[in-house]
Amino acid sequence: MNTANLDKKAAGRLYSLTAKTAAVILFAITATVTALFGIAFLYMCYDGGFYGSENADNAFYGSQLCQRKLSDSAREVLGTIQAYAKHEYPSEESYFSALDTALDRIAQPASSVAVQVEIAEFGGSPLYTFGGAPESYGMSVRDEMVFELELDGKPDIPFHVTSHVYLRKPLSDTPDYFLRLRDCFSFLFSIRYLAPLVAALGAIASTALFVYLMKAAGRRYGEEGIREGFFDRIPYDFLVLCFLAAAALFIAIVDDFVPSFGRATVTGYIVLAATYFAVSVIPLLLMLLALAYTTAVRIKTRTLLQNTLVWRLWALACKILRKIWGWLKSLYEMLPATGKTALLVLAFLFFNPLLISALIEANSYGGVIDVFLVFLMLAALNIGAFFVLIRAAYELVVLRQGSSGLAEGDLDYKFPTEKLHGEAKKIAQNLNRISDGMAKAVEMRSKSERMKVELITNVSHDLKTPLTSIINYVDLLKKEPMQTEAATQYIEVLDRQASRLRKLTSDLIEASKASTGNIEVKLEPTDICELIDQSAAEYADRFSAANLTPIIRTPDRPVVAYADGKLLWRVLDNLLSNVCKYSLPQTRVYIDITSGDSMAAVTIRNISAQQLGGIDPDELTERFVRGDSSRSGEGSGLGLSIARSLTELQGGRLKIYIDGDMFKVTITMPLAMR
DSSP, rough: OOOHHHHHHHHHHHHHHHHHHHHHHHHHHHHHHHHHHHHHHHHHHHHHHSSSSHHHHHEEEEEEEEHHHHHHHHHHHHHHHHHTSEESSSSSSHHHHHHHHHHHSSSSSSEEEEEEEEEETTTTTTEEEEEESSSEEEEEEEEEEEEEETTTTTTEEEEEEEEEEEEEEOOOSOHHHHHHHHHHHHHHHTTTTTHHHHHHHHHHHHHHHHHHHHHHHTTTTTTTTTTTTTGGGGGGHHHHHHHHHHHHHHHHHHHGGGGGGGGGGGGHHHHHHHHHHHIIIIIHHHHHHHHHHHHHHHHHTTOOOTTTHHHHHHHHHHHHHHHHHHHHHHHHHHSHHHHHHHHHHHHHHHHHHHHHHEEEEEHHHOHHHHHHHHHHHHHHHHHHHHHHHHHHHHHHHHHHHHHHHHHTTTOOOOOOGOOOOOHHHHHHHHHHHHHHHHHHHHHHHHHHHHHHHHHHHHHHHHHHHHHHHHHHHHHHHHHHHOSHHHHHHHHHHHHHHHHHHHHHHHHHHHHHHHHHHHHHOEEEEEEEHHHHHHHHHHHHHHHTTEEEEEEEOSSSSOOOEEEOHHHHHHHHHHHHHHHHBBTTEEEEEEEEEESSSSEEEEEEEEEEEETTTOOOOOGGGGGGSOOOOOOOOOOOOOHHHHHHHHHHHHEEEEEEEETTTEEEEEEEBOOOOO
16 A cells, blocks of 8 residues: 555544544533633632732731622611611610621621621711621722611611721631631632643644544544534534523522532532532533534535525525516516606606605604605615616617718627617617627628629630631631632621620729729819710711711810829710610600709610610619520620719719610719818
């Protein structure tokens, strides 16, 4: 067996039941001995006669114990004189005769106490003398008293009494109270140096045993950790009440038992003291040790407060109150916001006048404390209402600021729900969920747009190389002699469709660059009127071929916009190309240029050859969306999308309007600074 197992086994035996039982027995013995010798030592220090003399008799006559007992005898003498004076006597001589008999019983010749009494008229000569001072005495007590003597048929006569009580030295050989007291004193005097030593050693041993028992509390032989026993599961406050009841019984035993000490000899005194400790003190000491032991176990297992009747009742009351509060709160939560507000306002309107009336009533009929308490409740109600209003206003400000951020596109903003309460907190939580949903939707849409752009760009680039080869070989075939006319027509179809595909590929690349902003933009002052005139001149032949009549209306002065001339020309080129493709022949095309304080506008209007009644204008700016649902024309559906993207890159805006079959496009651009 290794050293660790040996140490573990030794530690287990240290906490065995045998070791604990032996420790309890030793603690009871040492604590009892410590208490006995400690009380004796404290009494000897308090009395003062034990350590001031080397002789027990001299120390006895100078002790406070002897002084107190002799004073009791002096009070007994005066009490006897006063008690006899309360009776009515026919003469003074009859009173003095009765007093002689009573004092003889107190101061017997064989007694250790000698009594001397002198009675004189108040302020006059002595009338009565009893006893005298002994030849030798160790202590005396002098006392005085004034009393009135009742005589038959005469007014009460005041007398002055002087009494001396002497304690003989040596004491009488006849056993009496002082002789037994001197024997007990002599016994204590003989152990005056032994008592503190035994008390100190006993205190050290008792403390060591107590510490061991507290450390061993809850531990058992062969088991790990702390384990509660049956006694440790009893409610702690019930055990404390039992201990207090036992202490009260102990005090009652003391009251009934101590008077018998005065009638005992030294041997009897020791026997009575031992019996007294065995019957009351030792059981009380063991109960105190048991209470300390279970307290240590409960502290180690952290069940001291939980395992009490008060705690259980409190927990039950809290549970009931929580259920009631939860029920009331659920009812309150079921109310709408207006209902909650109305309920709070009605409660304030009810309690506020009620407390004001109570304050007036207390000021009229109550005390200062009543007025102060009612004033505190009224102030608490109004201050609470004020803070509720301030909190509601603060929550509204938080909601307003956060909603403004969301409205401006800050989807990362989160409402601080930990600072909000009630309806405001629910609204903030809903807005946070909306923000999360919008952020996810925007992210998914951005991802989708990015994937479409990447797909379009990659496919366009992949198509461009074989398409160039096709076009080149078609050009070579056109130069070769064809055997039939049909072959010539086939070559023309290939050439036309290849050109269309090349245009579509170019539009796809341009749309991809425009939507991603991958185009170099050089903004500079540009005369829109001049640009429109140039565009109309270049499209004159196409307008004529499509039987369209352009009508251009420009202001008298130049309209200079802050734009990229090349990109703006591309925008106008796409728009005028759509006009030529989709306008109704034999109609007019209106091109208007206007300018305001900070923006310039170009408006193009034409009549569509196809019906436009069921088309959403915003859809026409999406990719691959065309006005002719049959898609029989030559357009790719990218022109308007490219035009919108290029316009937005320049800081402008493109808007489409449809009124019946009239198609209207408005381009707004910022004016150049003058």
